[in-house]
Amino acid sequence: xxxxxxxxxxxxxxxxxxxxxxxxxxxxxxxxxxxxxxxxxxxxxxxxxxxxxxxxxxxxxxxxxxxxxxxxxxxxxxxxxxxxxxxxxxxxxxxxxxxxxxxxxxxxxxxxxxxxxxxxxxxxxxxxxxxxxxxxxxxxxxxxxxxxxxxxxxxxxxxxxxxxxxxxxxxxxxxxxxxxxxxxxxxxxxxxxxxxxxxxxxxxxxxxxxxxxxxxxxxxxxxxxxxxxxxxxxxxxxxxxxxxxxxxxxxxxxxxxxxxxxxxxxxxxxxxxxxxxxxxxxxxxxxxxx
Numbered sequence: 001x002x003x004x005x006x007x008x009x010x011x012x013x014x015x016x017x018x019x020x021x022x023x024x025x026x027x028x029x030x031x032x033x034x035x036x037x038x039x040x041x042x043x044x045x046x047x048x049x050x051x052x053x054x055x056x057x058x059x060x061x062x063x064x065x066x067x068x069x070x071x072x073x074x075x076x077x078x079x080x081x082x083x084x085x086x087x088x089x090x091x092x093x094x095x096x097x098x099x100x101x102x103x104x105x106x107x108x109x110x111x112x113x114x115x116x117x118x119x120x121x122x123x124x125x126x127x128x129x130x131x132x133x134x135x136x137x138x139x140x141x142x143x144x145x146x147x148x149x150x151x152x153x154x155x156x157x158x159x160x161x162x163x164x165x166x167x168x169x170x171x172x173x174x175x176x177x178x179x180x181x182x183x184x185x186x187x188x189x190x191x192x193x194x195x196x197x198x199x200x201x202x203x204x205x206x207x208x209x210x211x212x213x214x215x216x217x218x219x220x221x222x223x224x225x226x227x228x229x230x231x232x233x234x235x236x237x238x239x240x241x242x243x244x245x246x247x248x249x250x251x252x253x254x255x256x257x258x259x260x261x262x263x264x265x266x267x268x269x270x271x272x273x274x275x276x277x278x279x280x281x282x283x284x285x286x287x288x289x290x
Contacts, residue, residue: 097131
């Protein structure tokens with residue numbers, strides 16, 4: 001193994017050193033991404049934690065959603081037809097909570113999980129009407145399970161760039177009394193991470209790189225202790241060089257079992273995957289729900 005290889009006594013997912021199976025936007029192959037059903041499913045299948053995306057409504061409330069626009073995973077066209085192409089930050093929380101963020105999953109079956117029987121028809125029907133979750137509610141869910149969450153703070157638009165998003169995320173974390181070992185902050189906008197460390201030196205930040213597919217991953221001067229790198233752009237040369245600078249590495253989005261095993265054997269710390277159930281069922285095993 002390269003330096004930094006994870007220990008193999010991994011059955012205790014409450015130990016930060018043992019958390020390697022991170023559900024990308026929740027177990028989004030089994031439920032609608034970035035929703036409480038996806039987070040619950042990730043817990044049930046044995047993931048060590050979740051990765052999710054934070055954006056801010058027009059009235060300043062952090063919610064969990066990946067895309068800048070709402071078209072792909074909600075019924076925005078039905079509820080607000082004249083505003084269906086508007087970005088999320090132009091909607092209030094009250095408006096966001098009117099949207100259905102679950103039915104699209106049943107109708108499109110994006111991972112063929114319904115067709116294959118991995119998600120049965122009762123489960124598929126139950127997710128209809130699912131709401132976009134608030135960050136605060138999800139933090140409470142994670143806290144109550146003594147679990148782990150990687151919070152990706154999405155870059156702000158020019159129109160709302162003055163919003164103190166880092167301060168607000170940290171305020172919510174402190175309000176629910178989530179301990180530092182149970183969360184990390186990540187972002188492609190690295191100034192957010194520098195700001196977070198200046199406000200809370202005790203927290204873990206992960207620098208996201210490789211967001212532009214087809215391009216090289218930019219590691220900069222290796223100023224961050226942990227990098228979340230794109231598996232499609234990684235190679236062993238990059239891994240060894242990052243290790244030589246004392247850095248730790250997580251990888252997204254790793255969906256093939258062979259790659260999961262290979263990169264864990266090379267000392268990658270966290271595998272961020274759409275299929276946490278696959279990793280939990282293999283030799284690197286997570287805790288099953290009792």
